[in-house]
Amino acid sequence: MSVYRRGDKAVFYMNFTVDGVRVTRSTGKFTKKEAKLVEAVEKKRMMVDGALSPREKAARMPLSIxxxxxxxxxxxxxxxxxxxxxxxERVMELIGDIAISKVDDDVIKLLIRLLEGSGIKGATVNRYLATMKTLLRHHRQPWEHIQLKRETEGRIRVLTREEVGTVISLLRDTVHNSRRCHFPEVADLVEVLVDTGCRLSEVLDLRYDDINFETNLISIWINKGDKPRSIPMTCRVGTILDTRKTEGAGKPFMIGRDQAENAWTWVRKRMGLTGDKEFVLHALRHTTATRLIDKGIDLYTVKEWLGHSTIQVTERYAHLNPDKLVHAAKVLEL
Incomplete structure (x- = not known):
């Protein structure tokens, strides 16, 4: 019998199988007629679901799942x-735990209004939109209606060789108190950053297992772009990393991001650049890219060196070297 009484309260349960899936649970009803109706609705739902394609099934999935x-x-x-x-999950808080098929153009417009209304800037809004595009694509749902907002290109701060030299000298040659005892280590860190173009996290997480002094290569396995890459070491970088290698040390740098940022803030103040909001540690990465391009290295090589996800990211630096345009103008004079 597919519907039967069970328990002291005489609640009716249903027991049936659809496409090999067995269902045994309470109908929540106390009369056989009502229980049979619940059973019929559930059977129909399961038969309809069984006929759906994987994409159609995914479309009914709540955002939380x-x-x-x-x-x-x-x-x-x-x-x-x-x-x-x-x-x-923050998006879900704003638009509700709706089925992912409901994340249409109107919902995305609502999401953008809510984000911007809370004071979130364009670049951060784009991170939310990109995340939702990834989620929808992963579940094979339409995602083309999600268009990232155009971001204004900010200033690319590049340090001169004199500025880099001043930073390193202040960190290494100043007599520091106990609270600044790690500043000479940050000086080594700065030299490695400006000669490799690595992100701060990549160098701080770097282990000696990933440094090959024979092939002169540093291997970066985990990074923002999820694209492993190898970077040649300059003589200066090789010497610093080799010198910092001590017995039992698994990595060259033992300081944390906060300590590095603290040292940089101190340097910026000493150099009278407190008002220069672009004078940050990440500017060393911009500096590497610019130096490579200034020496005639092509954009695709710079892209691979820095581990950019697309060539468009690297193209931000192309305008910083107008010499090629001057050369092109001379060609037209011939």
Missing amino acids: AIQKTYDERWKDNKDGLKSQRIA
């Missing part, structure tokens, strides 16, 4: 996976 599945199947192995999950 879609986010968890995307994390488990895609984001958890990425460096910024947890951040992507948190962003998606």
Whole structure:
């Protein structure tokens, strides 16, 4: 019997099988007629669901489940996976735990209004939109209606060789108190950053297992773009990393991001550049890119060196070297 009484309260349960899936649970009803109706509705729902394609089934998935599945199947192995999950969960707080098929153009416009209304700037809004594009694409749902907002290109701060020399000298040659005892280590860090173009996190996380002094290469396995790459070491970088290698040390730099940022803030103040908001540690990466381009290195090589996701990211630096345009004008004079 597919519907039967069970328990002291005489609640009717249903027991049936559809496409090999057995269902045994309470109908919540106390009469057989009502229980049979619940059973019929559930059978019909399961038969309809069974006829759906994987894409159609995914379309009915609530955002909460879609986010968890995307994390488990895609984001958890990425460096910024947890951040992507948190962003998606914040979106769910704003638009509700709706089916992912409902994340249409109107919902995205609403999301943008809510984000901008809370004071979030364009670049951050784009991170939310990019996360939702990834989620929808992962579940094979339409995502083309999500268009990133155009971002204004900010100033690319490049340090002169004199500025880099001053930074290193202040960190290494100044007599520091106990609170600044790690500043000479930051001086080594600055030299490595400006000669490799690595992100701060990449150098701080770098281990000696990933440094090959025979081939003169540094291997970066985990990074923002999830694209492993190898970087040649300059003589200066090779010497610094080799000198810093002590017995039992697994990595060259033992300081944290906060200590490095603290040292940089002190340097900026000593150089009278407190008002220069672009004078940050990340500017050393811009400096590397600019130096490479100034020496005639092509954009695709610079892209691979820095580990940019696309050539468009690298093209930001192309305008910083007008010499090629001057040369092109001379060609036209011939």
